[in-house]
Amino acid sequence: MASPVLDKLPFTIHNLPYGVITSKEDPAPRCAVAIGDHVIDLAQYANGGGLESLDKTYETTLAQVFSSNGLNDFAALPWEARRHVRAQLQSDLQEGKVPSACLLPLSEVKSHLPMRIGGYSDFYTSLEHCQNCSGEMSQAAIAKNWWYAPSVYNSRVSSIVPTPTDLHRPKNVYFSAGIDSEPAYGPCRMMDFELEMGYFVSKPVPFGEAMPIAEAKAHIFGFVMLNDWSARDHQLFEMRPLGPFHSKGFGTTISNWVVPLEALEPFSCPPQTKQDPAPFPHLTYPDTSEGALDIRLRIKLVRDGQESTLGTSNLKYLYWTPYQQLTHHAASGCGMETGDLIGTGTISGSGVDDKGQKTELGCLYEAIRTKTQVLPQSTSSEYQQGFLEDGDEIILEGWCEDGNGKQIFGFGECRSRIVPPK
Amino acid sequence: MASPVLDKLPFTIHNLPYGVITSKEDPAPRCAVAIGDHVIDLAQYANGGGLESLDKTYETTLAQVFSSNGLNDFAALPWEARRHVRAQLQSDLQEGKVPSACLLPLSEVKSHLPMRIGGYSDFYTSLEHCQNCSGEMSQAAIAKNWWYAPSVYNSRVSSIVPTPTDLHRPKNVYFSAGIDSEPAYGPCRMMDFELEMGYFVSKPVPFGEAMPIAEAKAHIFGFVMLNDWSARDHQLFEMRPLGPFHSKGFGTTISNWVVPLEALEPFSCPPQTKQDPAPFPHLTYPDTSEGALDIRLRIKLVRDGQESTLGTSNLKYLYWTPYQQLTHHAASGCGMETGDLIGTGTISGSGVDDKGQKTELGCLYEAIRTKTQVLPQSTSSEYQQGFLEDGDEIILEGWCEDGNGKQIFGFGECRSRIVPPK
Numbered sequence: 001m002a003s004p005v006l007d008k009l010p011f012t013i014h015n016l017p018y019g020v021i022t023s024k025e026d027p028a029p030r031c032a033v034a035i036g037d038h039v040i041d042l043a044q045y046a047n048g049g050g051l052e053s054l055d056k057t058y059e060t061t062l063a064q065v066f067s068s069n070g071l072n073d074f075a076a077l078p079w080e081a082r083r084h085v086r087a088q089l090q091s092d093l094q095e096g097k098v099p100s101a102c103l104l105p106l107s108e109v110k111s112h113l114p115m116r117i118g119g120y121s122d123f124y125t126s127l128e129h130c131q132n133c134s135g136e137m138s139q140a141a142i143a144k145n146w147w148y149a150p151s152v153y154n155s156r157v158s159s160i161v162p163t164p165t166d167l168h169r170p171k172n173v174y175f176s177a178g179i180d181s182e183p184a185y186g187p188c189r190m191m192d193f194e195l196e197m198g199y200f201v202s203k204p205v206p207f208g209e210a211m212p213i214a215e216a217k218a219h220i221f222g223f224v225m226l227n228d229w230s231a232r233d234h235q236l237f238e239m240r241p242l243g244p245f246h247s248k249g250f251g252t253t254i255s256n257w258v259v260p261l262e263a264l265e266p267f268s269c270p271p272q273t274k275q276d277p278a279p280f281p282h283l284t285y286p287d288t289s290e291g292a293l294d295i296r297l298r299i300k301l302v303r304d305g306q307e308s309t310l311g312t313s314n315l316k317y318l319y320w321t322p323y324q325q326l327t328h329h330a331a332s333g334c335g336m337e338t339g340d341l342i343g344t345g346t347i348s349g350s351g352v353d354d355k356g357q358k359t360e361l362g363c364l365y366e367a368i369r370t371k372t373q374v375l376p377q378s379t380s381s382e383y384q385q386g387f388l389e390d391g392d393e394i395i396l397e398g399w400c401e402d403g404n405g406k407q408i409f410g411f412g413e414c415r416s417r418i419v420p421p422k
Numbered sequence: 423m424a425s426p427v428l429d430k431l432p433f434t435i436h437n438l439p440y441g442v443i444t445s446k447e448d449p450a451p452r453c454a455v456a457i458g459d460h461v462i463d464l465a466q467y468a469n470g471g472g473l474e475s476l477d478k479t480y481e482t483t484l485a486q487v488f489s490s491n492g493l494n495d496f497a498a499l500p501w502e503a504r505r506h507v508r509a510q511l512q513s514d515l516q517e518g519k520v521p522s523a524c525l526l527p528l529s530e531v532k533s534h535l536p537m538r539i540g541g542y543s544d545f546y547t548s549l550e551h552c553q554n555c556s557g558e559m560s561q562a563a564i565a566k567n568w569w570y571a572p573s574v575y576n577s578r579v580s581s582i583v584p585t586p587t588d589l590h591r592p593k594n595v596y597f598s599a600g601i602d603s604e605p606a607y608g609p610c611r612m613m614d615f616e617l618e619m620g621y622f623v624s625k626p627v628p629f630g631e632a633m634p635i636a637e638a639k640a641h642i643f644g645f646v647m648l649n650d651w652s653a654r655d656h657q658l659f660e661m662r663p664l665g666p667f668h669s670k671g672f673g674t675t676i677s678n679w680v681v682p683l684e685a686l687e688p689f690s691c692p693p694q695t696k697q698d699p700a701p702f703p704h705l706t707y708p709d710t711s712e713g714a715l716d717i718r719l720r721i722k723l724v725r726d727g728q729e730s731t732l733g734t735s736n737l738k739y740l741y742w743t744p745y746q747q748l749t750h751h752a753a754s755g756c757g758m759e760t761g762d763l764i765g766t767g768t769i770s771g772s773g774v775d776d777k778g779q780k781t782e783l784g785c786l787y788e789a790i791r792t793k794t795q796v797l798p799q800s801t802s803s804e805y806q807q808g809f810l811e812d813g814d815e816i817i818l819e820g821w822c823e824d825g826n827g828k829q830i831f832g833f834g835e836c837r838s839r840i841v842p843p844k
Contacts, residue, residue, distance in 0.1 A: 118540075119580055124664060143662035148605040149595045153664040154576035154671070158541055158757040159629060168630050170754035173571045173702065183570040185702045207581060208590050208844065234754070240565035242546060242575040243665025246754035249576070280595065280607045332592040332656070332668035333844075335580040422630065422755075 004103065006093060008036035010399060010410025011106075016089055017257035017412070018042075018071050018222070021109040029069035029112055034257050034412070035093060037106045042066035045102040050092065054084050070116035071258065075202040075221040076338040082202075082221075086262055111256035113162050114224070115200055115339040120160060121329060122196075122228060122248070122343035124151040125320035127273065129348040132358075132366035147277055150320035150328045151345075155228075156249035160341065162256050163414055167229060169390060169421040170250035174233035183237065187421040190232035191388040194346040195299050195362040195396055197315055198226035198254055199322060200339060207335030214286050216323035219336070222258040223295070225396045225414035226343050229253065232365055232387070252343075253416040255396070263409065267294045267400045273319055282331065283324050291323055292316040295398050295411075297347060299362075302393040303376060310374045313360045315398070317349045364388070393417040426525065428515060430458035432821060432832025433528075438511055439679035439834070440464075440493050440644065443531040451491035451534060456679050456834070457515060459528045464488035467524040472514065476506050492538035493680065497624040497643040498760040504624075504643075508684055533678035535584050536646070537622055537761040542582060543751060544618075544650060544670070544765035546573040547742035549695065551770040554780075554788035569699060572742035572750045573767075577650075578671035582763065584678050585836055589651060591812060591843040592672035596655035605659065609843040612654035613810040616768040617721050617784040617818055619737055620648035620676055621744060622761060629757030636708050638745035641758070644680040645717070647818040647836035648765050651675065654787055654809070674765075675838040677818070685831065689716045689822045695741055704753065705746050713745055714738040717820050717833075719769060721784075724815040725798060732796045735782045737820070739771045786810070815839040 006013040011034040021032045021039060030043040045051065046063035054062060058081055065073040074082065092098050124130065130142050145151065161167070169187045176184040202221035205211045211219060228248060235247030268290040278284070285291040295315040301308050320328075322344060330336055349360030358372045367374045368386045381389055388394070394417075399410035428435040433456040443454045443461060452465040467473065468485035476484060480503055487495040496504065514520050546552065552564050567573065583589070591609045598606040624643035627633045633641060650670060657669030690712040700706070707713040717737040723730050742750075744766060752758055771782030780794045789796045790808045803811055810816070816839075821832035 119578065121667075144597075144602045145595070145605070145659050145662060149660070151660070151664050152667055154578055154667065156541065156576055156756045157579075158759055158762075159755070161629075168755060171632070172754050173567070175566075180566045183567070185704065207583075210593070210844075231754070237567050238571070238573070239663060240567060241661060241665065242573050243663065245543075245574055245576065246756070249756040250754040282607065332594050332653070332672040333581070333590060334578045334668070334671040337580055340580075422632075 003096065004036035004038040004093065006036060009407055010412050011035055011257070012409045013090060013093060015259060015263050015409035016086060017259045018074070019114050019257045020069060020071065020112045022112065023104055023109045031066040031068060031071055031074060032109070033089060034106060038103045039106055039109055040089065040098055041102050041104060045098065048099055048102065050102070051085060051088060054081065054088070057081065069112070070339065071114050072116050072339045075115070075200060079202065079218055082260065083262055086260065111162060113160065114256060114258045117157050117160055117339050117341050118337045119340040120155045120157045120343070121152050122155045123320070123325050123345035125318050125325060125345045126348050126362065127319040128317065128350050128360070129346040129362050129366065132348060132361060132370050148280070149283065150325045152325070152329060153243045155252065155343070159249055160252045160254060161416070163253060164416055165253060166417050166419045167251040168419055170231055170234065170246065171421055172231070172234045172246045174237045179236060188231035188234055189383045189387070191383065191418055192230040192232050192364045193299070193388070193394045194228035194230055195297060195311070195313055196226040196228050196346055197223050197295065197344045197398065198341050199223045200258060200341055201336050202338060204338050205330045205336040208333040210333060211327055211330040213283060213323060213327040216326045217261065219326060220261050220322065222260040223264060223411070224258055225255040225398050225411050227253040227394060227396055227414050227416060228343055228346065230363065230365070253414055255412050255414040257412050259411055264293055264295070264400070268292065269294045269316055271321055272316055275319070279324065283327055285321065285323050291321040292318065293322070295400055298397045300395040300397065301375070302395065303389065303391070308376060311359055311361050313347045313349045313362055315344065315347055317347060318344060388418050390418055390420045425518060426458040426460035426515065428458060431829055432834050433457055433679070434831045435512060435515060437681060437685050437831035438508060439681045440496070441536050441679045442491060442493065442534045444534065445526055445531045453488040453490060453493055453496060454531070455511060456528060460525045461528055461531055462511065462520055463524050463526060467520065470521055470524065472524070473507060473510060476503065476510070491534070492761065493536050494538050494761045497537070497622060501624065501640055504682065505684055508682065533584060535582065536678060536680045539579050539582055539761050539763050540759045541762040542577045542579045542765070543574050544577045545742070545747050545767035547740050547747060547767045548770050548784065549741040550739065550772050550782070551768040551784050551788065554770060554783060554792050570702070571705065572747045574747070574751060575665045577674065577765070581671055582674045582676060583838070585675060586838055587675060588839050588841045589673040590841055592653055592656070592668065593843055594653070594656045594668045596659045601658060610653035610656055611805045611809070613805065613840055614652040614654050614786045615721070615810070615816045616650035616652055617719060617735055618648040618650050618768055619645050619717065619766045619820065620763050621645045622680060622763055623758050624760060626760050627752045627758040630755040632755060633749055633752040635705060635745060635749040638748045639683065641748060642683050642744065644682040645686060645833070646680055647677040647820050647833050649675040649816060649818055649836050649838060650765055650768065652785065652787070675836055677834050677836040679834050681833055686715055686717070686822070690714065691716045691738055693743055694738055697741070701746065705749055707743065707745050713743040714740065715744070717822055720819045722817040722819065723797070724817065725811065725813070730798055733781055733783050735769045735771045735784055737766065737769055739769060740766060810840050812840055812842045
């Protein structure tokens with residue numbers, strides 16, 4: 001009988017993230033939960049009666065809910081129901097009650113996008129990121145509006161891809177020698193990543209309605225790592241006045257397993273920065289002891305087979321918290337649907353090493369603007385120095401620690417490679 | 423036996439637009455085509471064998487394709503197949519061969535959004551609109567990038583609504599007395615419409631691929647009227663640096679019947695403006711005798727029961743044509759899916775009346791910037807003069823004419839009302 005190791009990182013018993021899998025034996029997509037180096041096929045588990053005691057409360061059976069190519073129907077269940085499922089999974093795992101037939105080795109399944117995504121919006125809410133980027137792309141100073149509401153734009157759903165997906169370096173129009181110089185058309189010469197997290201909407205907000213900030217938590221299903229790939233020269237060209245489009249829209253990579261908010265609640269903490277000016281009442285979170293999440297982050301590069309760390313950060317650094325973001329997003333009544341993905345925006349910090357070198361930069365553009373060396377020196381390149389080369393692979397990692405610096409669980413990798421233009 | 427009148431405007435035999443309907447007798451959504459004051463229930467029509475001769479060529483039967491809550495499966499068929507369906511409908515109608523059982527009075531059906539929409543992008547490509555808006559919202563002059571590629575942003579899918587849907591005046595943050603003044607939170611005080619058309623993608627463009635401009639036509643299913651409602655004070659607040667979000671995302675109204683490109687082909691014409699600088703090769707349409715579409719447009723306001731015309735325009739005025747727009751949209755490999763909606767951007771012109779007053783302004787913001795009186799004087803108002811009041815209804819109309827000014831068919835109304843904030 002297969003017996004998953006319950007404390008194997010990143011998918012320990014304290015995590016139990018949800019995903020969508022297929023396997024060689026069964027090519028039909030269905031929902032699963034990762035544990036150690038195994039997954040539990042949740043459709044099979046529910047079909048076998050593993051969750052029968054919960055079914056009566058809800059309209060559809062969980063076996064149906066999990067026999068799906070997305071976690072949407074599950075995420076749409078009341079939070080209480082999802083908490084029940086999690087509690088029963090934890091207890092069955094601890095008591096060795098999960099039938100072998102439901103367990104598959106993680107290495108033998110293929111992961112897919114975890115949800116059917118209807119909307120994808122991306123925020124811009126790290127003060128350090130904005131400060132580091134200040135200049136031509138963000139109109140010199142931080143604009144006044146930034147301080148009064150979390151800045152956000154709609155991004156492209158069709159190019160959100162699971163880990164690992166190769167992305168072709170995109171072609172488009174750019175200024176050949178800086179802002180307002182002669183435009184040219186061709187492959188991106190300033191290819192960048194952005195260290196972000198993403199979260200999925202659970203309970204919808206109906207069209208025309210706003211969402212009180214006190215209820216924000218109940219609308220979040222869980223978190224993933226997110227790489228908001230950025231073609232900086234294409235971005236510099238297109239930003240005025242409508243914001244980013246192609247420069248972000250050619251691809252966004254996420255990690256494949258959604259860590260539910262239940263797993264993250266023990267790591268909630270107060271926001272790290274006192275907001276000044278004070279936010280409007282509708283953006284003021286009622287409980288000042290929480291609102292942020294203490295999630296450690298790391299960026300790794302694989303170049304020519306060599307892995308190096310480009311930086312670290314923490315989700316808790318964000319000036320505008322995820323709850324404030326979600327509340328602002330819903331404020332005008334656009335409606336939010338189960339499965340909508342929200343990007344936190346690039347997450348940078350103010351940390352430095354013992355030589356005074358910045359260590360918490362969320363993207364290469366910040367490194368260049370602040371004259372910080374983070375990339376290994378590249379050999380000859382047809383692209384601009386300081387940005388990614390063809391073949392470079394970026395890995396984003398996130399994890400939660402206890403008070404002694406011991407990792408409790410991780411998010412699994414968000415990983416993609418830039419390959420030559422088509 | 424019901425016999426639809428084949429030359430009744432706007433849905434004449436030359437139009438045959440597609441939509442999605444329900445009826446009292448049959449609440450299941452299915453596809454239909456409008457003709458005169460009737461609709462043909464296409465699921466019923468195909469089920470009854472009306473299109474049997476076409477079925478063998480395609481994987482699914484047309485009865486299945488039309489028994490759907492969106493036109494997506496139909497739009498995804500090869501263009502040739504859709505041309506066949508249209509030709510047979512025209513011929514059967516002309517010969518009186520459409521069975522009565524398939525015909526329903528237009529007044530007895532309810533129309534819905536015609537497609538399941540995965541992505542919605544909105545362009546900004548009318549030179550006159552940009553010129554009229556120049557100022558604080560668009561950074562004083564028209565930015566250099568505007569001339570080298572069609573400007574576009576991702577907008578919000580969840581708030582696209584069919585005609586007629588009431589929209590609550592949205593609440594959000596704005597500058598209380600002009601750019602960078604003290605921010606406040608509350609209902610929009612500068613509520614505006616934007617006269618646009620929208621078009622739906624038929625054949626998808628795969629993720630990672632670009633689309634040659636010569637093939638653009640084959641990727642367009644058809645056109646609707648589109649009102650890109652705009653909360654100007656919220657927009658003025660949020661534009662820097664990420665572009666419009668809430669100011670557009672609270673609602674977008676479309677007309678309910680998709681006029682297929684086949685119906686519009688006779689009204690193709692050369693673009694009205696020579697592009698200078700010349701577009702990049704990938705944005706150069708190979709046939710200089712076409713690229714634009716001659717579609718006449720009108721904006722009407724209903725206030726206090728009185729209807730007035732606020733302006734007229736024509737789709738052919740656009741500086742960047744729909745084919746150029748779509749090609750640029752696909753250029754970075756974001757992938758485009760059947761059912762994606764593209765907004766043309768506000769369509770303004772340079773026309774004036776005999777007093778020199780501008781008559782082709784696509785929104786109220788342009789009227790205010792150019793000091794043109796288009797709205798009836800309002801009585802007392804809690805909002806800013808020159809913008810829409812609660813209860814105001816905007817109707818957008820489009821139609822095609824023959825060389826003698828005779829209307830051949832129309833698009834049907836795009837109509838919505840602004841109601842008080844919640």
